[in-house]
Amino acid sequence: xxxTQDMLLTLAVLPVASLLWPVAPPTSSTASVxxxxxxxxxxxxxxxxxxxxxxxxxxxVARHLAGxxxxxxxxxxxxxxxxxxxxxxxxxxxxxxxxxGVGDDAEPSLRTMLERASPSAxxxxxxxxxxSALAKVGPYRAGATGVNAALQTVxxxxxxxxxxxxxxxxxxxxxxxxxxxxxxxxxxxxxxxLHAYALELNLVANTVNPTWEKGGLKNAQEFASMCTKCGPxxxxxxxxxxxxxxxxxxxxxxxxxxxxxxxxxxxxxxxQLEDFSLCILQQNNCFGCG
Numbered sequence: 001x002x003x004t005q006d007m008l009l010t011l012a013v014l015p016v017a018s019l020l021w022p023v024a025p026p027t028s029s030t031a032s033v034x035x036x037x038x039x040x041x042x043x044x045x046x047x048x049x050x051x052x053x054x055x056x057x058x059x060x061v062a063r064h065l066a067g068x069x070x071x072x073x074x075x076x077x078x079x080x081x082x083x084x085x086x087x088x089x090x091x092x093x094x095x096x097x098x099x100x101g102v103g104d105d106a107e108p109s110l111r112t113m114l115e116r117a118s119p120s121a122x123x124x125x126x127x128x129x130x131x132s133a134l135a136k137v138g139p140y141r142a143g144a145t146g147v148n149a150a151l152q153t154v155x156x157x158x159x160x161x162x163x164x165x166x167x168x169x170x171x172x173x174x175x176x177x178x179x180x181x182x183x184x185x186x187x188x189x190x191x192x193x194l195h196a197y198a199l200e201l202n203l204v205a206n207t208v209n210p211t212w213e214k215g216g217l218k219n220a221q222e223f224a225s226m227c228t229k230c231g232p233x234x235x236x237x238x239x240x241x242x243x244x245x246x247x248x249x250x251x252x253x254x255x256x257x258x259x260x261x262x263x264x265x266x267x268x269x270x271x272q273l274e275d276f277s278l279c280i281l282q283q284n285n286c287f288g289c290g
Contacts, residue, residue, distance in 0.1 A: 104128030140167025
């Protein structure tokens with residue numbers, strides 16, 4: 001009886017502890033990204049709308065991204081594989097696979113490659129339906145159907161601090177960033193996933209948003225710091241309707257999404273928002289950003 005009571009107590013306490021403490025950071029010292037692209041050289045992408053050479057091939061896009069990743073963090077390595085090379089490639093390990101513009105005829109070989117490489121995440125964009133169904137982030141499967149899809153929905157809703165909900169948030173965030181068709185946004189979709197599952201990345205480590213990943217204690221500490229150090233600035237911002245609306249827009253996006261947050265700030269910035277931001281970010285560093 002005592003052991004049963006202890007088990008029930010543990011099961012009751014664990015969710016509460018999960019709410020209070022931050023998610024444990026990844027412990028790897030390196031990360032590997034594999035881009036999978038169509039083998040056809042004439043397959044064009046929606047990238048480069050403002051470039052002198054718009055609509056580059058997916059292979060060109062992937063090579064550009066793979067070349068830039070180590071310049072952000074030398075611990076990240078990247079490679080590009082054409083879909084007709086999947087069955088013969090030597091990739092046995094990857095943290096993230098990103099399929100770009102890959103057709104459904106490559107689904108069997110991509111599935112085999114994923115089983116062999118065991119990535120923490122597979123993102124797909126502009127791909128065939130069957131290939132898109134292979135997308136996953138952590139335990140979350142974007143292409144889940146039937147009972148599995150229903151179970152995912154329940155888990156994500158009932159335990160927003162859990163692994164399934166976390167994977168769902170990252171999957172949706174990646175889809176939004178990829179839809180902008182810019183190399184910068186695509187890189188950040190990669191950084192967010194790597195930071196969650198492979199290695200800590202300082203450039204996406206800090207956010208002013210309250211998050212499940214920070215845990216309840218950290219969120220409360222940051223809120224208390226803001227109120228204590230910047231109370232009058234916060235009051236002025238929240239009592240101004242235009243500034244309050246802008247803050248609501250900023251809260252609806254991840255502030256580490258530099259393009260999205262920049263668009264909001266440029267479009268709706270007010271003097272009260274400027275004073276509020278200056279106080280909490282620069283003058284007092286309420287969020288401990290390094």
